[in-house]
Amino acid sequence: MAIPKQENQTQVAQPHSRLIRLIAIVLLALIVLVGLTILIIWLTIKPKKLVYYIDDGSIHGYNLTNGNHLDASYYFLLRAYNPNKKVSVYYDKVDVSVKYDDEVVSRGIINPFHQPKRNTTLFKLNLSSHDVTLSNEAARDLKVDRSSGRVEFGVNVKARLRFKVGGWKSRHYRMKVWCAPIMVHLSSSHNGVQRTTFQSVKCDVDI
Template sequence: MPLPAPPPAQQQGQRQRHPFLVRSIAGVLLALILITGLAVLIIWLSVQPRKLRYSIEEGSISGYNLTNDRLNSNFHFVLRAENPNKRISLYYDRIDVTVSYEDQKLSVNNVHPFYQRRRNITHLDLDLVAKDAVLYGAVARDLKMERGSGSVDLDVKIRAKIRLKVGVFKIHRKLKVECGPITVPFSPSKGFERVFCDADID
């Protein structure tokens, strides 16, 4: 035998309790998000973050051969990465490096992930190989002319996915580093002049 339907007043009470429960849960979640965000902001301001600094310390070219507008060459750079912060360390999870000439990419490579401690300077070897890289337009002609002068102006761009570690918090960010123009001599006897890079974190 079917049970009798609850009185109208009881049905109305059940309907009223559900929206109240949903609003309560939403309010608690919103409060937790606000508290967490405020805590991260307070910690971030308290550590007084300083800008990361990068520069190219060395640069060299070997195995250079430009024939029929196709380039084969080995490029080697030493990147100086400085973290001047007292309370922030970094995880470099992915690092992509590009070397280009007159806005044309010559080679792309990546660097092994690494962890950088607070107040630390790390030197990274950037090795890139151009293999049968096709040069378009006037790029091949200009590169031949610069080769005759004994050096060439190149640009190095770095794109990295990093995590900033502040206390127990880890903040995901994207790093952009642009270095150039970098005057790289074809002969090591000419020496190399350090080039400072522009860095931005998104």
């Protein structure tokens, strides 16, 4: 009596297995189709790389103590340009840092924003160092640069963004922007503020 029962179970299991395989094949085909559609759209549009510049920069309230503790305020004008005529960009998270001799001296953020097609957006970055401890080497180099009348900084931008084409939005991408060397030339001083002359710096962009 046990043998016919096993045959019935086998007969029931076979259609069930075929149904599972059919569902798996359909799902796989849909995934491939969606992926190919996205790839075709992306290749057709051929998005251009985003462009970044630092157009202005200055230092205020500069003070470096004998204990290598730095206090200063920084102003940088960051220009972000989206050259694409069919692609807009959603910036969901943007972190900014200022570096000297590969040491971070200040950090900040830019609020999330949407950049339309063929748009230029300007950001006035007001950052500061409060009792930031520098290494002996960085402190020594900063004193030398300060005495020479110019200081070289770097501005680093890290962003989490998405691209939008029509009603479609891409997955999240990570963007790294490195702006260097940013030469802040120190000239006259008035009430603790160093006035500067500045040359625009084009940034390296990696997505």
